[in-house]
Every structure is written in C-alpha cells, then in structure tokens.
Amino acid sequence: MNQLHTKSALAIRNLFVQGEISAVEIVSHYLERIHKYNPDLQAFLKIYDDQALKKAALLDEKRAQKKPLGQMAGLPIGIKDNTHIQGEITTCGSKFLEHYRAPFSATAVRLMLEEDAIIMGKLNLDEFSMGASSENSAYMTTKNPWNTECTPGGSSGGSAAAISARLIALATGSDTGGSIRQPASFCGISGFKPTYGRVSRYGLVAFGSSLDQIGPLGARVKDIALMMETIGRNCPKDPTSLKKSSEEILTSFSTDMKGKVIGVPHKLLEDLKGEVKTDFQDSLKRMESLGATLVDVDLDILRYSIAVYYILATAEASTNLARFDGIRHGIRTPQAASFEEVYKYSRDSGFGQEVKKRILLGTFVLSSGHRDEFYRKAQKIRYLIAEAFHNAFNKTDFIAMPTCPVTAFALGSFPDPFEMYLQDSLTIPASLAGLPAISVPSGIDSKNKPMSLQIIGPKLQDAAVLQAGYAFEQTAPLYKTLPKGFL
Amino acid sequence: MTDFTEDMLCNLEKMAHIECEKNEEALLTDSLKKILDYVEQLSEVSTEDTPIFSHQMFLQAKNASPQPLRKDEPGYLLPTETYLENVPEKTAGMIRVPPVLQPKEKNG
Numbered sequence: 072m073n074q075l076h077t078k079s080a081l082a083i084r085n086l087f088v089q090g091e092i093s094a095v096e097i098v099s100h101y102l103e104r105i106h107k108y109n110p111d112l113q114a115f116l117k118i119y120d121d122q123a124l125k126k127a128a129l130l131d132e133k134r135a136q137k138k139p140l141g142q143m144a145g146l147p148i149g150i151k152d153n154t155h156i157q158g159e160i161t162t163c164g165s166k167f168l169e170h171y172r173a174p175f176s177a178t179a180v181r182l183m184l185e186e187d188a189i190i191m192g193k194l195n196l197d198e199f200s201m202g203a204s205s206e207n208s209a210y211m212t213t214k215n216p217w218n219t220e221c222t223p224g225g226s227s228g229g230s231a232a233a234i235s236a237r238l239i240a241l242a243t244g245s246d247t248g249g250s251i252r253q254p255a256s257f258c259g260i261s262g263f264k265p266t267y268g269r270v271s272r273y274g275l276v277a278f279g280s281s282l283d284q285i286g287p288l289g290a291r292v293k294d295i296a297l298m299m300e301t302i303g304r305n306c307p308k309d310p311t312s313l314k315k316s317s318e319e320i321l322t323s324f325s326t327d328m329k330g331k332v333i334g335v336p337h338k339l340l341e342d343l344k345g346e347v348k349t350d351f352q353d354s355l356k357r358m359e360s361l362g363a364t365l366v367d368v369d370l371d372i373l374r375y376s377i378a379v380y381y382i383l384a385t386a387e388a389s390t391n392l393a394r395f396d397g398i399r400h401g402i403r404t405p406q407a408a409s410f411e412e413v414y415k416y417s418r419d420s421g422f423g424q425e426v427k428k429r430i431l432l433g434t435f436v437l438s439s440g441h442r443d444e445f446y447r448k449a450q451k452i453r454y455l456i457a458e459a460f461h462n463a464f465n466k467t468d469f470i471a472m473p474t475c476p477v478t479a480f481a482l483g484s485f486p487d488p489f490e491m492y493l494q495d496s497l498t499i500p501a502s503l504a505g506l507p508a509i510s511v512p513s514g515i516d517s518k519n520k521p522m523s524l525q526i527i528g529p530k531l532q533d534a535a536v537l538q539a540g541y542a543f544e545q546t547a548p549l550y551k552t553l554p555k556g557f558l
Numbered sequence: 559m560t561d562f563t564e565d566m567l568c569n570l571e572k573m574a575h576i577e578c579e580k581n582e583e584a585l586l587t588d589s590l591k592k593i594l595d596y597v598e599q600l601s602e603v604s605t606e607d608t609p610i611f612s613h614q615m616f617l618q619a620k621n622a623s624p625q626p627l628r629k630d631e632p633g634y635l636l637p638t639e640t641y642l643e644n645v646p647e648k649t650a651g652m653i654r655v656p657p658v659l660q661p662k663e664k665n666g
Contacts (some may be wrong), residue, residue, distance in 0.1 A: 174640045267613055281613065310628050312611070380599040389574060396575070398655055403646035408656045414575040424586075427576050430568070432590055434574040448600050453611035455603070461616045490594050504612050532619050 075100050077553065080146050080294035081321075083240055087145030090134065094127035094145040098189055101147040104229065105191065105238045108379045111219065113211040116162060118150050118192040122416065123147070126189045133187075142301055148183060149233050149242040152193040153200055154285065155204050156272040163197040163276050164208035164226075165400040167421030171172035177241060177274020178309065179285045179302040184378065186301050189238050194293045195229030199392065199421045200250055200278045202226050203491050204482070212482060216554040217520055221479040224254030231258040235447060236557040241289045241298050243499060245275055247282045248380050249474075249498025252510035252525060256474035257290050259512045259521030259549060262288040263295050263537065266530050267311035267505030270299075271306030272293030277391040279384040280311075290550045292541040296320040305427050313531070320534045326542045329362030333526075334467035336370035348517040351473045354513045354524040357546040367465040368470065372455050374497040377492060379456065382436050382449035383503075388426075389433025424486060454495040455534060457504040460527075467537055472497050472511040473539040478520035483515060495526060507533040509540040512549040521549070562591040 075083065075097065083510040086092045089254035102120055109115050110375035115325035130145055150156060153163045155173035162168045176184070185189070197207035205228025216236040227244030234242050244251040246264040255262025265288045270285045277283060299332040301327040301382055335355060343351060344478040355365055397403040397417025404416035422430070436445035463470060485491040506527050513524040523542060528536035544550070564587045571577055609615075636650060643664060647654040 171644050174636055174643060227619075279652035308634060313617075374598060375603060378600050381593060382597055384602075393575075397646060398653060400644055400648065407654060409660065410656050411575075413656055415577045418575055419577045422576070426583065427578060428586060429588060430574050430576060431570045431586070432593060434570050435566075435590070435594075438570075438573065445597065445600075447610065448605060449597075450610040451608040452600055452603050454609055454615070455605070457611060457616055464594075487589070489589065489596070492593075503611075505617075 076104060080096060080289060082146055082295055082376060084146055086224050087134070088140050088552070093191065094130040094134075095124060097145050098123045098127040098147055098191070098196055099242060101191060101239060104236070108236050108238060111214065111231050111448070112236055112238075113196055113213045114229040114236070114238065115149070115192045116164075116195050116210055116229065116379070117160065117314070119190060123189050123191050130187055130189070134202060136421050137415075141188070143183055143297065144187035146188050146240045148188045149191055149194045149239040150180060150229060151196055151230050151242070151244050153196060153226050153245055153276045154180060154243060155183060155276075156190060159193070160212065161193075161276065164196045164210060165421065165423070165426070167395050167417075169402070171400060172420040173220065173272060173274070177285070178271035178306045180274065181296070182302050194227070194233055194242060196230070198426050199228040199276070199388070200245060200247055201388070201425050202488075203253060204480075204485070205254075205494060206482060207287065209423055212484070215479050216557050217259060217292050218479065220481055221419070221520070222257065222482050224257035224479065226250040226254075227262075227288065228254050231255050231260060234258065234260045234288050234290055235554060237290065237553060241294055243285055244288050245283055245285050246502060247279045247384060248497045248502050249285045251501055251506060252474050252498050253495065255510045256521065256523035257479035257510075258473065259515070259539065259552075259554070260288060260290050261292050261295055261509065261511050261544070262286065263299065263509045263540075264484035264507065265299065265303060265533050266313070266349045266507045267313050268471060269303045269315070269507070269531070269533055271309040273308040275308055279387040280391060281387060282384060292537060292544045293324065294322070296537045296541070299537065303363075303369060303533065307542070315531070318534055321536055324541045326361060326537055326545045327526060328358060328539065328542050331363045331469065331539070332467045333358055333365050334368035334463050334470045335362050335365055335369050336373065339370050339373055340472060343473065347473055347476060347478065347522055350514040350516070350522045350525070354543070355471065358543060361542050361546065366467060368467060369502070370463060370470070372452070372459045373500045375452050376456060376503055377496055379449045379502035379503060380475045380495070380499045381432070381492060382445050383453065384484045385429045386437050386446055387433070389430045389437065392426070397421070401476075410412055442525075451502050456500060460500070460504045460506060462516050464529040468528070468535065472525050472527075474523040474525040478516055478522055506530060507536045508535050511540045512542050513547070515552070562587065562594055
C-alpha cells in the first residue's frame with residue numbers, strides 16, 4: 072500500500088483490524104517516510120524505530136490470537152516532547168532536560184498505548200512551549216512542508232509538520248495560547264484544543280498551568296475526534312481534570328448545521344486583511360450553506376487578550392520553571408561552589424533567551440508592589456473575557472474567527488519576539504476562557520500557504536465543536552491536498 | 559511609559575536565580591520595557607467590582623455539576639529511587655547539594 076499515508080487514521084485502523092494490512096507493514100511504511108523527509112523537515116527530536124517495530128509485531132500477534140484490539144490499533148502516532156513516555160527522554164526542547172528520562176507516562180500517552188497506538192517518536196517544539204515558530208527549540212528548527220523557507224508555527228511545530236507531511240497518522244500537541252491551533256493552521260491540518268480539564272495534564276511538563284491543555288493534531292477532523300474519544304476522560308492524578316468520562320463523538324458526525332447559530336465578532340475582526348479576510352468571509356458563507364445562521368456578537372474585550380496572556384502565562388511559567396534548579400532536575404554546572412551558584416549557573420546555561428525573558432517578566436509581575444497592578448488586574452480582565460464568551464453563547468452555539476490573522480511567515484523574519492506575540496491575538500482568547508476550539512483548514516492562498524477557520528464552543532461542548540469542524544471540513548476537504556514534495 | 563531600568567533587571571535576575579550575560583542585559587531591558595509598555599493598555603479597563611477569574615465560574619453556571627475541591631490527602635508519589643534517577647548528584651538515597659553555609663575564614 073504505497074499510498075497508505077493518504078488514508079485517514081480511521082481507515083488505517085480498520086485495514087489493520089480487518090486483517091488487510093499488518094501493523095509491521097504500517098510502521099515500516101511510515102518509518103520509511105520519516106527517514107526520507109525528516110532530515111530536511113526536522114520535525115522529530117527522536118525516532119523510535121526499534122520500539123515501534125517491536126510494538127507492531129506484538130500487535131500482529133495479538134490480532135492473530137484474535138484478542139480484542141484497541142480503538143487506535145496499529146496507528147502510528149507522535150508525541151510532543153513536553154509529554155512523558157516512561158523510560159524515554161523528555162527534553163521540552165531545552166538543553167536543561169537533555170538527559171531527563173521520564174519516570175512515568177502521561178495519562179494521555181498511557182490511554183493511547185492501552186488502545187494499541189504505536190508511538191513513532193518525539194516531536195520538536197519551542198523550548199518549554201514558549202514560542203510560535205519552533206525556532207526557540209535548543210535542538211533544531213522545524214520547517215513547514217508547504218514552504219520549507221517558512222515556519223510550521225509553534226510551539227507544537229514538530230507535531231504539525233509531521234502530520235502535514237504525513238509522517239505519522241496522528242500527533243499530540245499542547246496548547247497554552249494557541250500552540251496546537253496556530254501550527255495546525257500554518258501547516259494545513261486540523262488541530263483541537265479541548266475544554267480546560269477535559270484531557271489530563273498529568274505527565275505534561277507545565278508551562279502555564281491554568282492554560283495548558285494536551286490535544287490532537289491530524290489531517291482530518293474525524294481522526295482528531297478518534298484521539299479525543301481515547302484521551303478525553305477524567306484522571307485522578309490531575310486535580311484539574313473534569314469529572315467526565317469519555318464521550319462518543321464520531322457517531323454523532325453529520326454535515327447538517329441547521330438550527331445552529333454562529334457568532335461572528337465583526338468589530339474585533341475589523342483589522343483582518345487580504346486573503347485571510349476574503350477566505351474567512353468565504354468560510355462563513357460555506358457555514359451558511361450548511362444551514363447555520365450567522366449573528367454578530369460583541370467580543371471587543373478580547374482585544375486585551377494578548378496583554379492578559381503575557382502577564383498570566385509568564386507569571387505561571389516563572390513559578391512552574393522554578394523547579395528546574397540543577398538540584399532536583401537537569402544539569403548541574405561543575406563550577407558552582409555554593410547552593411546559590413548551582414541554581415544560578417544551571418539555569419543560566421540550561422535555559423534559552425526567550426525562556427529567561429519570560430521567567431524574568433513573570434517574576435516582575437508577581438513581585439511585591441507590582442502584583443496588583445499587573446497580575447490581579449489581568450486575572451480580572453480574564454474574567455471579563457470569559458464572561459463575554461459566556462454571554463455570547465447565550466445566543467449562539469459557536470463563535471467563528473480565523474485561526475490566525477496571518478499565514479506562515481518566513482523563518483527568522485521576527486528578530487524581535489514581541490512582534491511575533493501579536494500574531495496570537497485570535498487563539499489566546501479561547502485559552503484564557505478554557506473553551507474548546509478547533510482549527511480546520513479553509514483555503515490555500517495565492518502563495519500556496521494554508522489558511523484556517525477557528526470554531527470555538529462553550530465549555531464541555533467539545534463533541535459539538537468537533538462536529539461543526541467536521542461539517543465545515545466537508546465543504547472543502549483540503550486534506551486531499553498534500554504539500555508538494557511530500558506526496 | 560513604564561519605568562523599567564537595567565537595575566531593576568539585575569534585581570529580577572537575583573529573585574529568579576538567573577544570571578544573564580552582560581551583553582544581553584541592555585537588550586533584555588528594552589525587550590521587557592516594550593512588553594510592559596504594551597500591557598499598560600489594561601489600565602483602560604475598569605475592573606473595580608470584577609472578580610478574579612476561576613475555571614469553575616462558567617462551568618458551574620451552564621454545563622456541568624460543580625467540581626468540588628479534592629480532599630486534602632496525599633496523592634500518588636513517585637518512589638524515592640525512581641525520583642533520584644534524574645537527580646544530578648545523589649548520595650545514600652538522598653539528593654547531594656553543595657554547602658548551604660560556607661565555613662568562616664579563620665582570622666590571624
């Protein structure tokens with residue numbers, strides 16, 4: 072099956088379960104693609120050739136013995152390298168954790184392994200997920216398969232690039248302010264940020280604990296729904312995990328949007344330009360053609376989202392990253408003679424510049440004399456943002472906006488990272504409010520760069536958001552178009 | 559405009575246990591100043607009677623049953639030996655650290 076990688080994850084799983092292909096054949100096909108394309112793309116930090124083939128052989132044996140096969144049986148998946156796999160290195164894209172071997176598996180990883188998924192490797196990211204271009208990784212810079220001069224986005228850039236080039240069938244990412252949805256958009260694939268608490272954070276190295284969520288990236292909405300059915304469930308090891316069991320999502324999929332009301336924050340989006348603007352207008356018409364009704368909603372308060380985010384996310388990061396001290400974790404610099412020097416030298420040599428900057432900013436906004444001015448103020452405006460969404464959902468089922476106001480930009484084109492922060496304006500709001508949001512490819516611009524529609528739903532309406540994403544995807548199934556050079 | 563200086567940066571470095579290269583400090587000061595200038599826009603928003611955000615607020619109101627706080631009981635902990643596997647320096651089942659107190663120099 073030379074074109075196996077063009078099939079959906081669901082189709083691959085069914086081929087395996089029905090005995091039409093072996094797991095070893097599936098893994099071999101994808102390993103061949105990984106070794107062919109990864110040297111240029113730089114999506115994988117680590118490739119598990121032997122482990123993947125060994126797991127595949129075990130699955131073939133399990134099938135031969137007619138034992139029940141899991142929901143993700145035979146599917147080759149990748150894991151963002153801020154998520155633990157027991158016994159494997161978790162670098163978080165940082166020199167600090169170059170040798171850190173995970174003592175346990177993340178709940179999301181464990182659940183997928185229990186459903187017979189096959190892990191092919193660890194995927195590149197911005198250091199500790201702090202970035203929007205994957206250029207902040209201490210190890211490599213991932214390229215965008217649609218244009219290798221451009222970024223795949225970030226921080227889950229390795230995950231998005233690997234799916235876009237069809238090097239794996241599904242990948243995990245983590246989303247703190249858009250780190251699943253923005254790279255999905257830049258790479259022409261789908262990405263989903265679940266409701267905060269829907270997927271366990273146990274085993275995810277924390278960046279901003281009140282914002283972080285693990286979520287799926289895949290070529291098709293049905294594929295990411297399959298992963299959500301597997302990983303979206305309560306976990307006693309994560310105190311913020313919602314008391315909800317897994318839900319059946321795939322069975323409810325249809326293309327009917329009759330009776331659904333979609334809110335569009337026209338005023339907030341008045342600065343949209345060029346092809347992103349026309350593509351968004353076209354996307355809304357496509358939603359109307361499915362039977363949805365469009366209404367205007369006031370979400371003007373969302374324009375403060377970036378400012379709120381960079382206060383709260385850095386405050387939480389400065390606290391979370393305090394554990395990386397050279398005493399308990401990571402590297403210990405030999406020239407340090409005192410306790411204090413171990414901290415200082417280890418962190419100085421282990422962290423990259425963007426991480427240091429965010430820790431310093433977070434320390435500042437939490438410091439005595441500034442906490443009320445910055446941190447408390449931002450928490451209050453976060454409330455107003457969540458309230459504005461809540462009020463909008465009293466008269467709508469979903470909110471629609473582009474995932475990003477821009478398409479993939481050239482690598483190295485933002486010498487000042489602050490300018491890059493401003494590109495996250497449309498993904499950060501759902502993160503602040505803890506809402507489920509999906510990015511679905513909506514078009515390809517004249518420079519051959521993908522654009523996407525973002526659909527945001529009320530809390531715990533994850534299945535409904537995925538259903539709406541599926542319906543929209545059927546109006547122009549861009550998953551049929553692979554980037555040139557990766558056919 | 560935010561009054562953020564290199565002296566303030568040095569103070570932050572001490573608090574955060576991060577020592578930046580001297581040649582990085584001017585750039586970092588400018589960069590942090592730019593971000594702080596940007597976030598000043600939040601002062602436009604009146605928040606006098608606004609509560610602090612919590613994920614529970616809108617969850618309880620619309621979609622789900624209340625999520626009670628967990629009991630204050632010890633949860634799952636990693637075994638000591640497993641934990642120590644990633645510790646840079648250890649001895650006799652414990653983390654080895656450099657001296658916290660330095661010995662006094664003898665006078666005369």
